[in-house]
Amino acid sequence: MAYWLMKSEPGAWSWDQQKKEGKAGAEWDGVRNYQARNNMRAMKKGDLAFFYHSVGEKACVGIVKVVAEAHPDSTDGSGQWECVDVAAVADLPKPVTLADIKATPQLKDMVLVNNSRLSVQPVTVAEWQKVCALGGLPHPPKA
DNA sequence: GCCAACGTTGGC
DNA sequence: GCCAACGTTGGC
Numbered sequence: 184m185a186y187w188l189m190k191s192e193p194g195a196w197s198w199d200q201q202k203k204e205g206k207a208g209a210e211w212d213g214v215r216n217y218q219a220r221n222n223m224r225a226m227k228k229g230d231l232a233f234f235y236h237s238v239g240e241k242a243c244v245g246i247v248k249v250v251a252e253a254h255p256d257s258t259d260g261s262g263q264w265e266c267v268d269v270a271a272v273a274d275l276p277k278p279v280t281l282a283d284i285k286a287t288p289q290l291k292d293m294v295l296v297n298n299s300r301l302s303v304q305p306v307t308v309a310e311w312q313k314v315c316a317l318g319g320l321p322h323p324p325k326a
Numbered sequence: 327g328c329c330a331a332c333g334t335t336g337g338c
Numbered sequence: 339g340c341c342a343a344c345g346t347t348g349g350c
Contacts, residue, residue, distance in 0.1 A: 192348090216333075237348060281349080300332055300347055 184326035186306040187222065187232035188295060189247065189269070198234050198244045201271050208250040208270030211303075212258045219303035223267045224253045231326045232269065233306065233314065235295070242278035243314060246324060247271055276319030289313050 189211060191197070201209065214220055226249045233243040251268035284290045290313055294304035306314075315323030 190348095218333095241349075298332085299349070302347090 184227060185225070185230050186308065186311040186326055187226065187230060188235055188243070188293075188304050188306050189232045190235045190237045190302045190304075192238050193236045193240060194238075198236065198271070198274075201234060201245070201247065201269070204270065206250075206270050208247075208268045210257060210266050211269050212256045212266045214256070214266060214302060215259075215264060216302060218301055220253075220265055222303040222305060223265060226252060226267050228252055229326055231272065231311075231324060233275075234271070240278070241281040242283075243275055243318065244278045245271060245275055246273045246315075272324060273320070275315075277317070279314050279318045283317055284314070287313065287317065 195213075211223070214223065228249055228251070230249040232247050232249070234245040234247050235243050247269040249267050250270045253265040253267055255262055256264040256266040281295070284293060285296060290296070290310055293306070293310055294301060298304070312323050315321075
């Protein structure tokens, strides 16, 4: 089991929309980047991920769970791209902003800091726990 | 709104 | 297979 971070522009797909999909979840579609696709292929059912709002807000706002492993992206006609399904699990009581992350020495190696353009990225256990703690979840959910 | 960084494309 | 040009992303 592993932890991840998935980015979305709120204008394209927001945390509110994700939550409306409920426990059944929704396709994380539209990813057209090989590294991000490979990360999704590595995901297992039950893995957890931060839901990050890029652009305006720049903060982790919630936690999602992988409910279906990689399958062809229904928005892609070429069959080349894949996606997973994710369902909202919990809000982060306090959104953890990019500035918060940069200001935290233990988080300086996060992919988010060093490769901000990668839309689906791995998160270590230590980073998971630290970001959850900053977000107001002293007992982070476990994948 | 600007610009730097990155990934992809296509000509050679 | 290399590299220049281009498009896109995302922080500021």
